[in-house]
Amino acid sequence: MKGSPEWQAYVYADPNDPAPKATSPRAVLSVRLLQIDIAVKDYRLSDTTGWVFGTFVYGAGPGGQSGSGWTNVSSVGVIWGNDPGYSGTGPLAQTWLNPAVHMPHVGYQGRLNGPIDNPVSSCLSCHSTAEVPAGTMVPPSGANPAPWFGNIKSGTPFDAGRQSTDYSLQLSVGIANFTANHGASIAMATPEQRLKQLRSIEALDELPPRAGGAIH
Numbered sequence: 001m002k003g004s005p006e007w008q009a010y011v012y013a014d015p016n017d018p019a020p021k022a023t024s025p026r027a028v029l030s031v032r033l034l035q036i037d038i039a040v041k042d043y044r045l046s047d048t049t050g051w052v053f054g055t056f057v058y059g060a061g062p063g064g065q066s067g068s069g070w071t072n073v074s075s076v077g078v079i080w081g082n083d084p085g086y087s088g089t090g091p092l093a094q095t096w097l098n099p100a101v102h103m104p105h106v107g108y109q110g111r112l113n114g115p116i117d118n119p120v121s122s123c124l125s126c127h128s129t130a131e132v133p134a135g136t137m138v139p140p141s142g143a144n145p146a147p148w149f150g151n152i153k154s155g156t157p158f159d160a161g162r163q164s165t166d167y168s169l170q171l172s173v174g175i176a177n178f179t180a181n182h183g184a185s186i187a188m189a190t191p192e193q194r195l196k197q198l199r200s201i202e203a204l205d206e207l208p209p210r211a212g213g214a215i216h
Contacts, residue, residue: 003068004032048081050154053123055114079112082149128152
């Protein structure tokens with residue numbers, strides 16, 4: 001991490017706590033850049049997932065060259081499908097890895113993942129489980145991993161009967177947090193019922209200044 005871009009962030013005060021709670025104290029600490037992930041929706045990929053994900057990493061410059069700052073950020077690769085049915089040998093058809101960047105690990109069977117990601121998954125595999133209510137993001141130990149490495153179409157839920165958040169885990173976590181905070185029983189509602197309930201809750205919330213509310 002030497003020479004990595006650094007900035008101040010309001011984060012959990014104990015950066016070594018593996019499971020901080022909502023009530024855990026926070027503080028302004030220095031953080032460093034390690035990984036950047038991007039996701040682009042591309043309708044030309046409708047025969048696979050409709051998405052292309054990419055990962056960049058600090059400290060693994062082309063050819064192993066050292067550097068500092070943003071000049072030492074390199075592309076790990078891109079993934080636009082999970083290569084369903086891949087045997088584990090031979091080239092992947094829906095992942096490209098940058099041969100100039102050497103990682104401690106990538107994803108399952110060589111699929112794209114970043115250094116802070118779970119090596120038994122992949123970028124698209126993990127995000128394909130984005131739904132409400134939340135499902136299981138990575139294959140449990142001993143489970144057949146094949147369902148996690150199918151090409152789930154954009155907008156299709158990973159588990160039947162749930163609502164897809166279209167590869168956005170951030171959105172599914174946000175909805176879960178919103179539900180928990182307001183005590184609304186919307187987790188198992190139909191999409192139409194959920195939207196109606198969310199709008200009724202939103203109507204009770206104080207408008208923020210950017211939406212015309214009072215400036216405090």
